[in-house]
Every structure is written in C-alpha cells, then in structure tokens.
Amino acid sequence: MDTARLNRWLLGPAVKPVLFLACLLPVLWLIYATASDQLGANPAEALIRSTGDWTLRMLCLVLAVTPLRIQFKLPALARLRRMLGLFVFAYAVLHLLCYAWLDMGLEPGDIARDIAKRPFILVGFTAFVLLTLLAATSWNRAIRALGAVRWQALHRLVYAVAVLAVLHFFWMRAGKNNFAEVQVYAGVLGLLLGWRLWRLWSGQRPRTAVGQARIDQGPR
Amino acid sequence: MLIKTRDDGFAHPVPSEITPQEVYQDRRQLMRLMAGGAAGAVLASWATRDARAQMPAPGASLPGRKSAVSGASTVEKLTDFKDASGYNNFYEFGMDKSDPARNAHTLKTTPWTVAIEGLVKKPGNYALEDLLKLSAMEERIYRMRCVEGWSMVIPWVGYSVAELIKKVEPLGSAKYVEFVTLADKKTMPYVGSRVLDWPYVEGLRMDEAMHPLTLLTFGMYGEVLPKQNGAPLRLVVPWKYGFKSGKSLVKIRFTDKQPATAWSVAAPQEYGFYSNVNPLVDHPRWSQAAERRIGEDGLFAKKRKTLMFNGYEPQVGQLYAGMDLKKYY
Numbered sequence: 001m002d003t004a005r006l007n008r009w010l011l012g013p014a015v016k017p018v019l020f021l022a023c024l025l026p027v028l029w030l031i032y033a034t035a036s037d038q039l040g041a042n043p044a045e046a047l048i049r050s051t052g053d054w055t056l057r058m059l060c061l062v063l064a065v066t067p068l069r070i071q072f073k074l075p076a077l078a079r080l081r082r083m084l085g086l087f088v089f090a091y092a093v094l095h096l097l098c099y100a101w102l103d104m105g106l107e108p109g110d111i112a113r114d115i116a117k118r119p120f121i122l123v124g125f126t127a128f129v130l131l132t133l134l135a136a137t138s139w140n141r142a143i144r145a146l147g148a149v150r151w152q153a154l155h156r157l158v159y160a161v162a163v164l165a166v167l168h169f170f171w172m173r174a175g176k177n178n179f180a181e182v183q184v185y186a187g188v189l190g191l192l193l194g195w196r197l198w199r200l201w202s203g204q205r206p207r208t209a210v211g212q213a214r215i216d217q218g219p220r
Numbered sequence: 221m222l223i224k225t226r227d228d229g230f231a232h233p234v235p236s237e238i239t240p241q242e243v244y245q246d247r248r249q250l251m252r253l254m255a256g257g258a259a260g261a262v263l264a265s266w267a268t269r270d271a272r273a274q275m276p277a278p279g280a281s282l283p284g285r286k287s288a289v290s291g292a293s294t295v296e297k298l299t300d301f302k303d304a305s306g307y308n309n310f311y312e313f314g315m316d317k318s319d320p321a322r323n324a325h326t327l328k329t330t331p332w333t334v335a336i337e338g339l340v341k342k343p344g345n346y347a348l349e350d351l352l353k354l355s356a357m358e359e360r361i362y363r364m365r366c367v368e369g370w371s372m373v374i375p376w377v378g379y380s381v382a383e384l385i386k387k388v389e390p391l392g393s394a395k396y397v398e399f400v401t402l403a404d405k406k407t408m409p410y411v412g413s414r415v416l417d418w419p420y421v422e423g424l425r426m427d428e429a430m431h432p433l434t435l436l437t438f439g440m441y442g443e444v445l446p447k448q449n450g451a452p453l454r455l456v457v458p459w460k461y462g463f464k465s466g467k468s469l470v471k472i473r474f475t476d477k478q479p480a481t482a483w484s485v486a487a488p489q490e491y492g493f494y495s496n497v498n499p500l501v502d503h504p505r506w507s508q509a510a511e512r513r514i515g516e517d518g519l520f521a522k523k524r525k526t527l528m529f530n531g532y533e534p535q536v537g538q539l540y541a542g543m544d545l546k547k548y549y
Contacts, residue, residue: 040306040318041303041317041514042307042317042370044512044519045370047519101520102520103523105523114507120505171505174487175487175490175505176486176487177414177415177486177487178315178415
C-alpha cells in the first residue's frame with residue numbers, strides 16, 4: 001500500500017476514536033461476561049488473569065508504535081502512542097484492582113505483606129509504580145514542565161516495565177513450567193526492544209528528543 | 221446428614237440424591253432394599269455388581285451407600301456437577317481448566333487393568349470389572365482443596381483403597397505406595413508437553429494409603445466418573461492438595477522408598493511429597509491461608525479460611541504427630 005495515503009488516512013479524524021473504542025472492547029467484554037456468568041467456574045481468577053493478559057498486549061502495542069513508525073515511514077502513528085500508553089496503565093490498574101479486591105479482599109495489611117513476601121508480586125507491583133509515573137507525566141503541561149529531554153529519559157522507563165512485566169508473567173507460570181504464552185510475549189517485546197538496540201548500535205541515532213516530543217504531540 | 225431440614229433435599233437436589241431410572245424400574249431389587257434395611261442395601265449393591273461391571277461408561281449410574289467412615293460425609297453445599305466436571309486440572313488433556321472437559325473424550329476406559337507391583341504378596345493385573353466388585357461402593361462427600369487456592373465439595377463414589385491393599389497383601393517391607401497414572405500419547409494430547417515428566421506419578425506413605433478416608437474412586441454425583449475427572453478410577457485423598465489424587469490409575473506399586481512424585485520432581489521448592497492442606501505453610505507464590513469455594517463464594521466475597529488438613533484433622537492429625545510440617549510440606 002502507498003505509505004503516503006496510509007499516512008494521510010491515519011491522520012483522519014476517525015482514527016483516534018475508533019482506536020479508543022477498540023482498546024475499550026476487552027474491558028467491555030469482561031464486564032459483560034462477568035455480569036452474564038460466562039467466565040467459567042472461577043470468575044475471579046479469570047478476571048485477574050485476563051486483565052493481566054490485556055496489560056501485556058497493550059504494552060506490546062504501544063512499544064510497536066515507534067518501530068512501525070520508522071520502519072514503514074508512518075509518522076502519523078506517533079499521535080496514537082499516548083493513548084495506547086494510557087491504556088497500558090488503565091489495564092494495569094484493573095489488573096491490580098482485581099488482585100487486590102478479588103484475591104486479597106481489599107485488606108491493605110494483607111496486600112502489603114503479599115507484595116513484600118512474594119517476588120513475582122513485587123515485580124508486578126514495581127512495574128505498576130513505574131507505569132503510574134509515566135501516566136502521571138503523560139499530559140502536555142507535564143511534558144513542558146519536565147522539558148523534552150528529561151521527559152524522554154523518564155519515559156524510557158517503559159522498557160524496564162516491559163522487562164518486569166515479562167518477568168512477572170514468567171515467574172507466575174514457572175511453577176508449572178508452562179512457558180508457551182510467556183515465550184510469545186517475551187518474543188514480541190524482545191523483538192521490539194531489540195529493534196531499538198539495533199538502531200542504537202548500528203549508529204542510526206534515534207530522532208532528537210525535541211523532535212520526538214513534537215511528533216508525539218501530534219499535528220497542530 | 222442425620223437431620224434433614226427444609227433447606228436440604230428439594231431445595232438443593234443433587235444428582236446423587238435422585239433415584240436412578242434403572243433402580244426404580246427394577247422393582248424386585250427395590251423391594252429387597254426396602255425390606256432388608258441396611259443389610260438389604262449391601263445385598264442390593266452386591267446384586268447389581270455385574271450390571272455395574274458391564275456399564276462403566278462415564279455418566280452411567282453408579283450409586284454408593286452412605287459411608288460409616290468418620291469425616292466421610294460433609295454437610296456443606298455440593299459444588300455444581302457442571303463446575304466439578306468442567307473446571308479441572310488434568311494436564312494430559314491440556315493446561316487450561318476447561319481443556320480436560322473438551323479433550324478427554326478421546327480417553328479409552330475399556331478395557332482397563334491396574335497393575336499391582338512391588339513389595340506385595342499378590343501382584344498382578346487387576347481388571348476394572350474385578351476392582352468394581354472388590355468392595356461395596358460408598359458415597360463420600362469430601363471437600364477438595366486445590367493447591368491453587370480454590371475448593372469444591374464433591375460426592376465421590378468408591379471404597380477405601382485400604383480394601384484393595386488388604387486384598388493384595390503388601391509385605392512388611394512396603395513403606396510407601398506409588399500411584400502411576402496413564403500416559404498414552406495416542407489418547408492424551410498433552411502427554412509429552414514439558415510441564416511434567418510423564419507418566420504422572422503420585423505416592424502416599426503406607427499409613428496414609430491405609431487410612432479409611434483415602435478413597436479409590438470410580439464415580440461422582442452417583443455416576444461413573446466423567447473422563448476429565450479421572451475415569452475409570454482415581455484416588456481421592458481429601459486432606460491433601462488435589463494434585464495428590466492421581467487420575468486414571470494404571471499401576472499401584474508398593475515400595476520401601478519414598479516415591480518421586482511428579483510435582484515434587486518438577487518443582488521441589490513448591491511441592492513436597494506430603495502436600496497436606498496446611499493454612500500455615502504458604503506456597504512460595506501465594507498464601508494457603510484462604511480459599512475460594514467454586515460456585516459459592518461470590519466474586520467480591522472474602523475468601524474463606526482454609527482448615528488444617530482441609531478440616532480432616534480429627535481423622536488424620538495423628539498420622540503426622542511430632543512431624544515438622546514446615547519441613548515436610
């Protein structure tokens with residue numbers, strides 16, 4: 001397909017609302033399935049696991065934006081990145097909420113003890129804290145206040161989030177040597193992070209921070 | 221249950237309480253049962269043994285008389301048959317809880333023999349038909365606590381595995397019993413996956429195996445076991461985490477060494493040989509202090525407290541007197 005046309009299409013007014021609704025579909029389905037008793041014999045477990053799955057999927061999506069944008073010369077993709085990033089955070093919030101409520105009965109003491117005691121919970125919670133930092137600095141005034149360079153440095157934490165998220169999932173599955181799904185997410189995220197390393201090492205310097213920030217804010 | 225209230229019976233009918241069609245149509249047998257009382261019940265189960273042996277297909281009626289064993293009939297609300305037969309860990313048929321119900325139809329349960337081996341006077345291959353006749357079927361309503369933190373209440377049908385053990389006469393040197401389950405690549409699609417070493421092996425100490433609560437199980441909810449629940453025969457050890465209860469048994473071996481059980485080989489830091497239900501000893505990745513009762517505890521309800529030995533402490537506590545249960549988890 002003609003990239004110039006695709007790019008123009010991506011700049012169209014419908015793209016953002018459509019993407020927003022598409023990202024909302026999983027949570028709408030989960031609400032519907034919970035209400036209509038379609039989550040099987042253990043709905044609590046199903047909710048905790050699927051919100052975790054969707055956090056990982058959203059993370060894959062948001063980290064695919066820059067590689068796709070550069071490899072396929074689609075600068076228009078950049079304006080979708082913030083929304084996707086906020087959806088990662090939103091699903092992470094739901095995941096944490098499901099764990100805290102359905103598994104721990106919203107007992108602050110129990111939750112704190114669980115986080116401190118269990119490495120895989122601690123790793124997941126650390127990823128959540130980092131995501132909170134990123135979400136809290138995702139709006140325009142925060143970007144301006146930090147300055148583009150510092151903002152970009154801070155938001156590279158998303159790479160750490162990706163590593164922690166895969167580790168969290170790996171550890172959760174480790175007891176049963178059930179790594180098939182873990183490998184899929186590790187593979188996708190590894191590819192996306194590997195692409196960035198490859199760009200760095202092969203001397204193709206990433207775009208300057210200021211230029212990046214300008215693109216992220218979208219066309220005015 | 222000794223005292224029936226209006227809350228029982230019709231309010232919560234369960235398949236095991238409904239007279240099977242075959243039974244009410246067989247009037248003579250029914251009259252013998254009524255006339256003979258308790259003795260009649262035994263007679264009736266003896267009288268039907270051949271009929272049962274001929275129809276071990278999952279779903280066929282397999283009634284059990286009320287058990288006299290202490291702790292064998294909890295009065296808690298039964299888990300729905302749909303959940304007990306649709307939410308299973310049976311990794312030979314897939315890792316997802318809904319996989320066994322979907323995939324286990326390929327399992328061939330007839331003919332079926334169980335090899336008795338090792339330190340025993342009467343080794344040999346025992347046909348399923350003979351095992352079905354070996355002792356009177358009893359209904360045992362047990363709590364089932366999975367190591368993953370959920371639980372069910374299931375009416376099993378079978379007899380104490382001690383009955384079989386006594387028949388085959390283990391030698392004095394036999395200290396453990398190993399239970400080996402089927403690992404047939406042709407009928408079990410996930411045998412060969414890297415999750416575990418196959419076949420799935422479980423084991424008990426001799427005194428645990430001889431405990432009357434340890435059930436050699438052929439049915440549940442008054443019916444022959446569904447394939448996804450371990451047809452045609454499985455073990456049920458109600459005071460241990462569910463994975464200790466091997467499904468679709470093909471070999472029972474008497475040994476003087478502690479068997480290398482599947483999960484304790486796959487993840488020794490997480491699963492020990494004993495694996496008694498114990499709220500005080502956490503799994504490394506989650507607490508074992510509480511559990512969610514499937515189909516009963518609401519989504520937002522707090523989980524219920526897990527009981528020591530799954531509530532069977534009065535019956536089995538003395539088996540572990542003086543043992544450090546943190547060390548022997």
